[in-house]
Amino acid sequence: MEKLVITGGNKLRGTIKISGAKNAAVAIIPAAILSDGVCLLENIPDIEDVNIIDEILGKMGASVRHISTSSIEIDPGGIKEPVAAYDLVRHMRASSYLMGALLGKCLRADVALPGGCDFGVRPVDQHLKGFGILGATHNIEDDMIKIKADKLVGNHIYLDVVSVGATVNVMLAAVKAEGRTTIENAAREPHIVDLANFLNSMGADVRGAGTDVIKINGVKTLRGTTYSIIPDQIEAGTYMAAVCCAGGDVIIQNVIPKHLESITAKLREMGVFIEEFDDSVRVVSDGKLKRCNVTTMPHPGFPTDMQPQIAALLSTADGTSIVNEAVWDNRFRYVEELRRMGANITVDGSLAIIKGVEKLTGAPVKATDLRAGAAMIVAALGAIGTTQIEDIRHIQRGYEDVVGKLSSVGADIKLVDDDDNMMKN
Numbered sequence: 001m002e003k004l005v006i007t008g009g010n011k012l013r014g015t016i017k018i019s020g021a022k023n024a025a026v027a028i029i030p031a032a033i034l035s036d037g038v039c040l041l042e043n044i045p046d047i048e049d050v051n052i053i054d055e056i057l058g059k060m061g062a063s064v065r066h067i068s069t070s071s072i073e074i075d076p077g078g079i080k081e082p083v084a085a086y087d088l089v090r091h092m093r094a095s096s097y098l099m100g101a102l103l104g105k106c107l108r109a110d111v112a113l114p115g116g117c118d119f120g121v122r123p124v125d126q127h128l129k130g131f132g133i134l135g136a137t138h139n140i141e142d143d144m145i146k147i148k149a150d151k152l153v154g155n156h157i158y159l160d161v162v163s164v165g166a167t168v169n170v171m172l173a174a175v176k177a178e179g180r181t182t183i184e185n186a187a188r189e190p191h192i193v194d195l196a197n198f199l200n201s202m203g204a205d206v207r208g209a210g211t212d213v214i215k216i217n218g219v220k221t222l223r224g225t226t227y228s229i230i231p232d233q234i235e236a237g238t239y240m241a242a243v244c245c246a247g248g249d250v251i252i253q254n255v256i257p258k259h260l261e262s263i264t265a266k267l268r269e270m271g272v273f274i275e276e277f278d279d280s281v282r283v284v285s286d287g288k289l290k291r292c293n294v295t296t297m298p299h300p301g302f303p304t305d306m307q308p309q310i311a312a313l314l315s316t317a318d319g320t321s322i323v324n325e326a327v328w329d330n331r332f333r334y335v336e337e338l339r340r341m342g343a344n345i346t347v348d349g350s351l352a353i354i355k356g357v358e359k360l361t362g363a364p365v366k367a368t369d370l371r372a373g374a375a376m377i378v379a380a381l382g383a384i385g386t387t388q389i390e391d392i393r394h395i396q397r398g399y400e401d402v403v404g405k406l407s408s409v410g411a412d413i414k415l416v417d418d419d420d421n422m423m424k425n
């Protein structure tokens with residue numbers, strides 16, 4: 001089994017280029033199903049989740065051509081059966097977007113119950129509520145959600161919780177519905193805006209994305225398009241945290257600073273120097289950080305997908321910090337792994353109380369999910385000695401070329417096989 005081997009202590013210097021946003025790509029690729037033409041998608045990250053969603057589309061009969069490592073051409077014309085194979089779907093939460101895309105295109109969708117990161121219950125009740133209000137019915141049998149509609153008619157949908165997935169799925173089902181759909185209490189993440197911009201580039205009429213009220217006027221056809229997706233603000237935030245933990249002076253290139261606002265504000269509160277430019281940020285840190293408190297919120301609050309990484313940083317901050325995970329039920333499985341490295345963290349319900357220690361110490365740890373794995377990398381870069389991170393398939397789901405990007409700024413990080421032979425990353 002491959003693992004990452006990281007020896008801490010090196011200051012990081014140079015430039016890291018951020019790839020396209022995973023959570024935009026895994027929404028926009030299924031959305032291409034809605035097109036009556038061919039879509040060329042650019043700035044797509046070369047990550048496992050994208051490969052899986054590509055494979056699912058291919059298995060359904062769509063033509064998916066990799067033009068380069070970061071651009072793919074999708075022609076959904078060959079899709080015969082709106083059925084998403086269980087064996088692939090179960091690996092990834094974002095496969096739930098196939099429900100909205102197939103329902104919006106074919107008035108029918110048979111999709112396996114979604115998989116993805118394992119932190120608490122991952123319900124889809126709000127997705128199904130939205131589909132129902134548009135006129136669809138569903139039943140669940142043999143771990144498959146089967147949805148169908150004679151027609152989809154625009155309506156008013158109030159989401160009981162701010163849900164990225166439900167917002168995405170209702171948008172996908174509504175863009176070709178008859179009449180107007182209003183989504184209230186919608187998620188406001190950058191990838192919601194990116195999806196709306198993609199749909200509109202195909203001829204859809206989606207307004208208000210980025211606010212908590214999205215209005216959609218249904219259209220009859222959606223044409224092929226060429227679209228470049230936004231950079232990944234969570235990948236950028238992860239590397240900003242890496243510099244803060246290891247110390248150094250790094251330019252994080254190809255970002256939209258506005259998407260990083262809550263992360264930048266929190267790191268500045270911890271004493272980090274951050275300079276913003278048009279499409280990059282410069283992060284300078286001596287590795288000495290002030291304690292602070294963090295509560296995760298839907299955008300534009302502090303993102304839950306940065307919670308494990310900031311907790312890794314706070315593990316060696318000066319004082320006691322409290323991290324409140326207010327989005328997910330149980331996103332602290334990584335704490336046990338940080339404790340192996342000497343972190344002093346107590347979990348009490350949605351709170352992690354973190355007493356800063358001088359330094360963490362390298363140890364054998366596991367990536368318990370995607371962002372937990374990222375947190376292990378952050379912690380290892382600032383730790384004394386060597387850390388081995390197992391189960392790195394979680395990390396490969398969402399981070400393109402993490403070894404290459406960190407090595408390029410001086411980190412001592414290697415990908416090795418079971419016999420500790422170095423591998424090409």
Ligand code: EPZ
Binds near residue numbers: 121127304370
């Ligand atoms: C998306 O997951 C992201 N995944 C997650 O990122 C991210 O943590 C999450 O949004 C919050 O920002 C993708 O975009 C592929 P939600 P999603 O629906 O859509 C509750 C990563 O690391 N809820 O916004 O599944 C739910 O239980 C991943 O990149 C319902 O109650 O999250 C949670 O408490 C991990 N009913 C809250 O809403 C529903 O029908 C937010 O979930 C749906 C959600």
